Amino acid sequence: MVTLSVPLPASAPPHPSACDTLSYLRWRSADGPDSAADADRVLVAQPGVFEGAGAFDSVARNTVASAAEQGKHIEFWALDRRSNCLEDHTGVQAALGNGSFDTATDYYFRDGEADGRRFAGYAEGAQTDWLRDQGLEQTLRDEYDILRLEFPDQAVRKQKVLCGGHSLGGFVTGYFAEWDFDGDPATTDDAGYNQCSGYFALDTSIKSGLGVRGVSFPELPAPLAGVVENGSLALDTAMPVLRLPAVINPETTNLLALAGLAARLRPEETNDLVRRLPENLNITGTLRTLLSQDLGMFATGNPDVRQLNASNQAVLGAILDDNSQPLGFLQASVGFVGGGPVGPKTFPVPDAIARSRLAMGGFGDAPKVSPTRFDQDTVYRWLDYNDPAIADSGPYTEPGSEVTSIDELARSLTEPPLDFTEWYFPSRLTLDLQQKTAPSFAHNHIHRDGVNQNPIISFRSSGGIPVADSGNPRDEVIELPGYNHLDVLTAAARQNNGRPEVVSTRLADFATGH
Template identity: 35%
Template sequence: MRGVLLPVLVGALIAGTAVIATARAEAADAEILSVIDGIEVSHVRLHDPLPASTGPHPAACDDIEYLRYRLADGPDDPQRADAVLVAQPAAFMGAFSMDRVARNVLTEMRGRGEHSEWWSLPQRSGCAFDTTGLATGDADAAFGYYYEGAEVDGRRFDGFHPPAFLADIGLKQMAHDEYTVLTTRLPSAEFRSSRVFCGGHADGALATAAFGAWDFDGSPGSSLCAGFFGLDGLINTDWLGMGSNPLVQLASGAIGGRGYLAAVQAMRSGAAPVTFAGIPGVAAQAVTMLPIAGLGAGPGETDLNRRMASNAALASLARPLYAGSYPEMLTGAGGLGDDRLTGDAFLGALFGNTSANLSILQTSIGDFDGPVAPKTFPLPSRANGPASGLLGTAARMTPTDPNHLYGWRSGGTVDIHDLSRQLGLVSGDLAYVNPYYTTRFFLDLLAAFGGDRSPAADLGSLRYEAELRSKPTLTVIGDASLQMDLYPKLGLLPADTVYAHGYTHQDVVTGATPDDGTEPVAAAVATFLTARLPAR
């Protein structure tokens, strides 16, 4: 049944109704995780039970969880900060995936005399994933836990079996969670409307746009934010202008709503998956491997690549990230299981834009330090080729000498050691990745941005696009990002878009501050904020 997922989702293209209920959250609980370079990071839990209709779920899923970054010498009360940024991560990513950009922005703002905060608010579905293995901080233990049946502290992983309630974790829940956080933690309407900026990375920007256009008891979500920012993503709920087209609305009400409900019911019944199970490269098994590679980074030789290649359940899903040729992709021979790699080289192989086959993961972190050849899977590299949006614009290379121990040469806009640090960050349910990113969320985005506003499902509350468009908005795009293969061709990029030169999709949130002290994404965000903050 998994093979019908995308046709079901694309065919659904729908929307729905229901105004989100008034926040019923209780007092927040915060745990300080670290204080580094004058920036304090806390894990905040806000108790806010899921609707009773959601069905059985772990107790942890009744909390909204987010990371709060603040200057350690700044005010403890967030409403005394000069600005608060609330950001949603990209698809398959968790709260810690924006750790570097959060630090960069706060540091840049501090240099301009402003005390700001950054709150990373992830999709609630991450609560359903068991982070026990990742929390060990040890790559061998984590790999054994998730893929080899090993125990950690007497606990054994139950397998990659996402629970059925994730069928109800979509755009409506995300909008509700952001509304609840803002109105509960920042109760002053005056503060929110002048000093709170809402945004996100990639799909997180799209979800934030939906939040801004959402109807909360007659008030638009955009009224809770002074402005919006999209990092390699758009603050736009109606790409092609179909949401306000009455003919589209008539068609969606007659056709789309039924298709949407059928797709959701298929997820609830188990006929369609609630996550991207079985899809190479983005299945939970493959996504979980990414932070493990970060935990295993280092100059010594690793066996993670060989263990990954020999694991039947993992190899076929993760091999597309690494394979250099079709024979290697189909058989696994002569590649991942045969190469000698240091921990750094294995991490670079999965994430580096000179190796990784999936542009959505690519970061500019350097290249292999031994003999290599151009990859031919799935297509040869071409900077402006027909598949550059999927495969990236850099030349992708594969090792050629099975006897050579490949290390990794640092380079580019991202520091590989800092990326390794970020990948290893875990606090409770919050991590760098979210292996249980839901198909319901994806379905909702397809429906919303296809223009469907039918009353049959959960998206009928998208009523305030005009109010969202009237808000100050910053768009930052990496000019080596996969988004450059789509947005310009559709004429979607605003005239005042800021381009981060040489940045990939992931570089936009992981870029390190260069020697001259100016990181372009943080600088763009800080300039946008300071131009709009009122005087104290």
């Protein structure tokens, strides 16, 4: 993790001093140069919605390693939004250090101490009011400042840097390419397109910012997408952090890291997380939404999902695998459940609707499954993406459509010092991108041909969410059969067809000029 001192403008609302910094994760070859300025290329990535820098862990490792095999030393930087300064990862990091899952759950749920600290709770109200100003303009300025500070010579930036992102990060990159950072359209050394030599799009489109305004973002859950698309700037005042009462909020996004931690420390033990969770409406609603087989189970809580016997790996798999996770922007092809019977999952949407990508926009097209037995004699286990038993999974999956390792996913959710999922996503950012005219940055000059100034490589998954063409003749589009939205970041280096993973190898080729 690299952290730079970059204070917010003097006009910014009161905020913690820790938020006057910018952080990113830096991956580089162990035998490469210490200085990024001496690297052959540096890929700089913007995260998607509710996504932190840690989500890029696998694709970053694999891309850097692929280039090293060609004798090239490239780096991969994943940016973290400034709002993530409010997160507290103490419990997870302490548990990784001592190997005890109880350290983390005691810290977050039972007022336990870790590394001399106690969890202060999740920020809300006045603690997050300053995020009303963390919209598109500040997000772009933050990326520019990191590049400017790390590569003071603009000519070096232009030669070394490739700019891109995943999901929402692709739309942000399109605006970055066209932004004028010194306020003088007559000078172009500061223009976004002159900070990069090319662009990369990870299950997203990089297109003109003016072409993005007013379009919908299918990666958002339907209720959130409705809030954003029908909202106005006034919503920022009422809701500076984008959240829902269940499934999407700071407490539940932290649960994903804890699920990864349990799977990392004790993969075959059963229900380390589920049975330690406190009883509250938010967590109960989230568990029922994600794990209920049908509406009746969700409404009554019978059978109780907390009584399901499942290994820690199986719990993590059930949360994120495309055969059970209904939200397209949270889906990965990470294997399949084993050890007990499964049946059709018709909640939170009927499977016939969930399989129609056009009908729901944010839902994947894989048939959903759910355990059908909750007795004490059945313990569900997880079959990793390359387990030979995947071939016997019936109509639900086959080896060619499983691409992400459950072990690597657990690592990425816990070990990077910046989170895989962010707790506090600033609603201003999506509101700025959604509006046909956004007063918050209408004064800024846009270089309308900025995206066209550099080549683009785009990777497009076959499931999860639909991605529109950029319409740019300089855009090389690579289709990814069997991949879902998260797989573009999390896929394993070696695939079931015996070949190297496509995104990282082609991205390395793009970076090294092959």
